[in-house]
Amino acid sequence: MHLKFSILSWGAWSPQYQQANEWLNWPSIAQDDSVQHSAVPKLAHVPAMQRRRLSKLTKIILEAVSQCDPPEQCRSIFSSQHGEINRTVGLLKDIVAESPLSPTGFSQSVHNTASGIFSILTGNQAASTSIAAGKNSFSQAFIEAFGQLHADPEPLLLAYADEPVPQVYQQFSSEPEWPIAIAFMLAPANCQQGAIATLNLTADKREHRDEREQLCFGQLLASLAAKQSISGYLAGWHWELICCD
Numbered sequence: 001m002h003l004k005f006s007i008l009s010w011g012a013w014s015p016q017y018q019q020a021n022e023w024l025n026w027p028s029i030a031q032d033d034s035v036q037h038s039a040v041p042k043l044a045h046v047p048a049m050q051r052r053r054l055s056k057l058t059k060i061i062l063e064a065v066s067q068c069d070p071p072e073q074c075r076s077i078f079s080s081q082h083g084e085i086n087r088t089v090g091l092l093k094d095i096v097a098e099s100p101l102s103p104t105g106f107s108q109s110v111h112n113t114a115s116g117i118f119s120i121l122t123g124n125q126a127a128s129t130s131i132a133a134g135k136n137s138f139s140q141a142f143i144e145a146f147g148q149l150h151a152d153p154e155p156l157l158l159a160y161a162d163e164p165v166p167q168v169y170q171q172f173s174s175e176p177e178w179p180i181a182i183a184f185m186l187a188p189a190n191c192q193q194g195a196i197a198t199l200n201l202t203a204d205k206r207e208h209r210d211e212r213e214q215l216c217f218g219q220l221l222a223s224l225a226a227k228q229s230i231s232g233y234l235a236g237w238h239w240e241l242i243c244c245d
Contacts (some may be wrong), residue, residue: 001203003146004189007196008155011067012221013060014180015039020067023225026218039179046121053104054117055087056179061114061161062121064181068157073124074185075148075156076115079131079141082165082173083111089166114161137162139235142201145186155187180217197224200240204233215239 010020017023018041041063043051054062061078070076088109094101108117112130119128129148133140138160145158161181165173189198215232223230223241231240 001143003142003201005142005145005149005199005201006187006189006191007199007224008185008187008191008194009068009070009196010185010221010224011064011069011183012181012217013041013063013067014178016178017218017221018063020225023218023221026222026225050121053108055084055108055113057084057086057161057163058108058114058117060163060179060181061159061183062118064161064183065118065157065159068159068183068185070157070183070185071155072122073126075126075152075154076118076124076128077131077141077144077148077156077158078112078115078118078128079133079137079158079160080111080114081132081134081137081162083132084109084113085165085169086163089168114159136235139201139237142199149186149188153188153191155185155191157183158186159183182217182221196227196244198242198244200242202238202240204236204238 012020012023017026040056041059043059043062045066046062051059057080087105091101091105091109111132115128115130118124129144131137131141131144141158141160145156148156159181163179164170187195213232215230215234219230219232220234220239220241224243227243229242231238233239
């Protein structure tokens with residue numbers, strides 16, 4: 001299977017690299033655990049009353065999407081491996097402690113929380129899809145995007161985000177190592193108007209690959225920020241990013 005896209009814009013947020021130009025410094029900024037757990041986007045464009053009710057995962061997704069600057073009405077795909085697991089575990093602890101459950105916490109503990117919040121805050125009434133596909137959640141979002149763009153070439157928003165799982169589940173999960181959110185405006189590969197890069201994905205079923213060929217989110221985003229092409233393996237696929245001049 002071979003997928004090809006035009007990237008029209010992008011945005012990304014992590015505790016150490018909070019704006020697109022900061023990814024140029026990857027990986028020189030030291031990983032600071034205290035920063036990782038305390039940093040949260042300011043989201044100045046979101047009313048304070050609504051902002052304080054949002055989970056950290058939803059906040060970082062909204063920040064990446066805001067940087068991507070999607071049009072007012074566009075289809076969207078939201079993908080996450082673990083979703084609102086931190087909020088869900090908090091609710092389970094409340095149940096065990098026989099404490100009252102927060103109505104807001106309960107209503108925003110579902111996997112499509114970010115999708116719903118995004119549509120409410122922006123008034124976006126276009127179709128939205130939420131995806132959870134384990135370790136392949138990032139690449140599966142692109143498969144969904146390819147199918148949607150094949151049916152309708154109008155550009156769409158793709159957003160992916162995850163954060164470390166609660167301590168009780170960490171023995172079962174090796175990633176992500178940090179909170180991260182990524183957003184892209186994608187169009188069909190033949191759409192050159194406004195494109196900043198072309199992205200090619202090719203399915204790869206090999207079980208063993210050279211470690212030097214592996215890609216991580218940081219490398220992909222740093223290459224976008226530097227407008228430099230890169231290729232390698234990520235989430236079971238071979239990725240080739242070709243930046244436009």
